[in-house]
Amino acid sequence: MYLVSSCLAGINCRYDGKNNLNKKVAELVKAGEAIPVCPEVLGGLPTPRDPSEIIVDKKRNKRVVSEKGKDVTAEFKLGAEKTLKIAQIVEAKKAILQQRSPSCGCGKIYDGTFSSNLIKGSGLTAELLIENGIEVLTEADLENRLLIKK
Numbered sequence: 001m002y003l004v005s006s007c008l009a010g011i012n013c014r015y016d017g018k019n020n021l022n023k024k025v026a027e028l029v030k031a032g033e034a035i036p037v038c039p040e041v042l043g044g045l046p047t048p049r050d051p052s053e054i055i056v057d058k059k060r061n062k063r064v065v066s067e068k069g070k071d072v073t074a075e076f077k078l079g080a081e082k083t084l085k086i087a088q089i090v091e092a093k094k095a096i097l098q099q100r101s102p103s104c105g106c107g108k109i110y111d112g113t114f115s116s117n118l119i120k121g122s123g124l125t126a127e128l129l130i131e132n133g134i135e136v137l138t139e140a141d142l143e144n145r146l147l148i149k150k
Helices: 023-030 073-089 124-131 139-143
Strands: 002-005 034-037 052-056 062-066 094-097 108-110 118-120 135-138
Touching: 002 023, 002 073, 023 034, 023 139, 034 073, 052 108, 062 073, 073 124, 094 124, 094 139, 124 135, 135 139
Parallel strands: 002 034, 002 094, 094 135
Antiparallel strands: 052 062, 108 118
């Protein structure tokens, strides 16, 4: 069983109220092989919502802050915890998550300046899943791996 970002399954839950439909991910959900989750919605944030990015301070502490300066770290952490719980319930071994997101990003995220600059790092949900033994892939990885039978 896979856990997948809801926006990749075509659910309008992105910060701007849109989705990032990926047909391969949607096929996994339709086939009953994947469960869609949106950590930000699970954490209590509305759709649409202000864009947010991770800011790392000099002590390497992470905060998630909206473009308007609101600290939404608590919501992002709660969403990550709820996502992990769902993964554990369905015994997901892998997750396919949306790149660059402060929740789901894996490998690269925005740098916290809201200038579209990418840095090495992962979102709060991706990190928590990895720490708990769940392999995290991005939608870009779908092109490199045979996840779905053609």
